[in-house]
């Protein structure tokens with residue numbers, strides 16, 4: 001029996017971890033920063049589990065130098081993080097806060113000095129509150145507000161940042177923030193959700209257009225993809241699955257890549273679905289250098305006329321492990337997702353910009369390393385899935401584990417831990433989990449240690 005050939009990734013493959021500003025930085029109002037909708041939302045009683053806020057969280061705003069050194073010690077060759085728009089432009093437009101811009105410039109310089117490539121996300125949900133007061137994602141003007149902010153960042157950092165992302169997961173903002181009201185800014189309105197979604201994508205297009213005027217590197221869009229599998233071959237379940245796939249997985253990819261929306265959205269939104277001007281879709285469909293895919297889980301879908309607005313619901317797969325968010329662990333879904341993008345959208349360059357899991361880590365035996373075997377198994381199986389898709393022709397350029405640290409998990413507060421590094425929120429001590437050691441070995445061996 002010959003041993004299987006070792007898994008090996010390309011020499012220039014990006015191996016990183018991902019974070020976002022509001023989730024790890026703390027000090028949301030320091031040095032002239034303006035508040036975000038998430039600062040408001042987390043300080044609104046009842047919105048976040050246990051009343052948690054990100055006022056301190058990982059205190060990365062003050063510990064960024066040693067945090068970069070920790071990334072270097074893990075052997076990361078890249079790091080995906082986001083800019084807090086309100087640190088740079090406290091009112092969202094107009095006046096620049098030099099201290100905010102300087103923080104991100106110093107962070108980028110230190111990353112580069114440690115041989116770590118920054119991948120910078122311009123918007124990871126923390127919209128300046130001042131812009132929300134002017135309508136936020138419901139105001140068509142936000143496309144220009146976002147392009148103005150993006151241009152400030154491009155002009156300051158494009159000589160050092162090779163990978164830009166406009167938006168992180170527009171679906172989550174529209175669905176969570178405007179359809180279901182469970183995320184900032186907390187609206188629950190089926191007429192607002194498609195408008196917020198559309199304006200998010202117009203902002204994406206306007207920022208890419210601005211980048212092409214001066215930019216010399218790569219820019220893309222990050223979407224969350226959750227592959228949908230019909231619970232049965234019945235017409236009702238197959239139609240429900242198509243609606244769910246259009247609503248989450250195609251509503252953002254297709255205007256960006258094809259310049260059109262899936263027909264199923266007319267059925268999903270009904271009278272709430274506007275007729276968008278063709279010029280809007282031309283703005284959204286800007287040539288991209290890559291697509292970022294955030295993958296965590298899949299959904300098995302059945303028809304459910306009582307479920308709003310999709311008339312579809314997820315069927316729990318009791319035979320598989322689930323995370324503490326209730327998400328099924330299903331690595332095959334990542335293979336299927338990557339091959340779907342390859343086959344449906346012309347095999348664009350893809351980075352796995354987020355992949356990870358939150359498990360209640362077992363009771364910790366005292367010692368320097370915290371054991372998290374379920375997360376090690378999750379990472380091993382999903383990184384292997386990436387390699388499988390690459391062997392079948394998908395053009396995958398990098399992988400970012402979510403997340404470097406345990407951090408503020410939005411409406412879940414600190415109750416969910418996705419980090420490969422444990423965060424003690426009292427002492428702010430960082431402690432490597434066994435998944436950090438595992439990931440470090442995978443990087444050092446370029447995959448052979450899987």
Ligand SMILES: OC[C@@H]1[C@@H](O)[C@H](O)[C@@H](O)c2nc(CNc3ccccc3)cn21
Nearest residue numbers: 020168169172224294296354402409418
């Ligand atoms: O929930 C884990 C992470 C989160 O911390 C990141 O900020 C965010 O980019 C992120 N996106 C997903 C996947 N998409 C998703 C699906 C349903 C609800 C919320 C997010 C997971 N995560």
